[in-house]
Amino acid sequence: MAYVDLIREIHTATERDYLSRVTSHDKAVSSEVAKRFGSDYFDGERRYGYGGYRYDGRWKRFAAAIAAHYELQAGARVLDVGCAKGFLVHDLRTVAGSNATGVDVSRYAIEHAFPEAREHVSVADAVELPFEDSSFDLVVSINTLHNLRLPDLERALQEIERVGTGHSYIVVDGYRTGREKMNLMYWQLTCECFFSPEEWDWLFAQVGYTGDYACVFFE
Known part of the structure; x- marks a missing residue:
């Protein structure tokens, strides 16, 4: 297992007003709506989630x-767990030339998936992936697993281990300082688990996750 930060450039490209997240609206209500992972989360107002994010090639x-990092060959089997509307699935297929597919727990996201990715994504739960053992050369999960409560997070990590052939990469929320922890709590809407990198390392060791990971930090 290694810490591999491939996400920082994308994450830091977005400006965030942490305080307004909790002062402009009732954040408890916003979080409740967001956790339904429906139309409000994906295509509603920013206070509920994505704010209507459309494909713009940012991935x-x-x-x-x-x-490049995982030396994917043309046709490599890649699974994106928590693929949302399939933007990364599309880019892994077109940019990397992989045979990428994705799953997401949100039926709304899959039904409104990016047209070019629609036939490659489906509804499934991370805690019970509908694939045979060792089905994928690489399994990725970006900004998804921290939305699970701890028992389900353990099962999801073990499922990633099961369906992969030894290579996986996940991105989860984390913090290194008190300020980053507070900013994360201000900003997040759907998180159930967020830890320091040291705590993530400990958890991965406990559940047997051997893949790579990175944290998103709210600086």
Whole structure:
């Protein structure tokens, strides 16, 4: 297992007003709505989630970085757990030339997936992936697993281990300082688990996750 930061460029490209997240609206209500992972979360107002984010190619460089780091060959089998509307799936297929597929627990996201990715994504729960053992050369999960409560997080990590062939890469929320922890708590809407990198390392060791990971930090 290694800490591999391929996400920082994308994460830091977005400006965030942490205080307004909790002062402009009732954040408890916003969080309750967001956790339904429906139309409000994906295509509603920013206070509920994405704020209607449309495909703009921002994941292309990330897909290329993944392909380069893991030396993906053309046709490599890649699974994106928590693929949302399939933007990264699309870029892993077109930029990296992989045979990428994705799953997401949100039926709304899959039904409204990016048209070019729609046939490659489906509804499934991370805690029970509908694939045979060792089905994928690489399994990725970006900004998804921290939305699970601890028992389900353990099962999801073990499922990633099961369906992969030894290579996996996940991105989860984390913090290194008190300020980063507070900013994370201000900003997040759907998190159930967020830890320091040292705590994530400990958890991975406990559940047997051997893949790579990175944390998103709210600086």
